[in-house]
Amino acid sequence: NAGVMQNPRHLVRRRGQEARLRCSPMKGHSHVYWYRQLPEEGLKFMVYLQKENIIDESGMPKERFSAEFPKEGPSILRIQQVVRGDSAAYFCASSPPGLAGGLGAQYFGPGTRLTVL
């Protein structure tokens, strides 16, 4: 049983470049969540997606950040024109389907550590 998979594990970008983070949920899971963790801090919710739908993006910055979870393939978190403040660990979690939006526990991937030079 493969867990949540994220790649790349480490990503280095220069200011102004684009960062693309991928997440494959656990088998059978249809809900994907993205969280951001700054050094020595807790995790902050960014976005919650189901296949082809963004359910809650209340934690996403209004500009430069976008997320998708296509019918086929992994979920993608895209950060355009990265700035140094985007340096953080980005974690993806998934949960199984359930009534009215998922009742299952969230299981996290190993994260992508983004460094912006």
Added chain:
Amino acid sequence: GENVEQHPSTLSVQEGDSAVIKCTYSDSASNYFPWYKQELGKGPQLIIDIRSNVGEKKDQRIAVTLNKTAKHFSLHITETQPEDSAVYFCAATRSGVQGAQKLVFGQGTRLTINP
């Protein structure tokens, strides 16, 4: 929105002793409370969770208690071992409501087990 406070921020205990971490939440509609263990360089690992229809849950050396009236929940680790050293996070959410699945995390507790 929900706000979760976690204490203490650091905790050091002797191997074999017990450790207790406490969290409070603000949203009385929250009904699901997981605890995660995060080791250095890794993702959070779900270690135990509790739903609001239960007051206590135990899994071997780990237990969680929930007081809905006071809006606080606690993690108890007994007979601590060196491998319990990690950062522990509590979280809360209103599970089961479409669009309300986001976990709100506490600030974390760095637990150190001294041999």
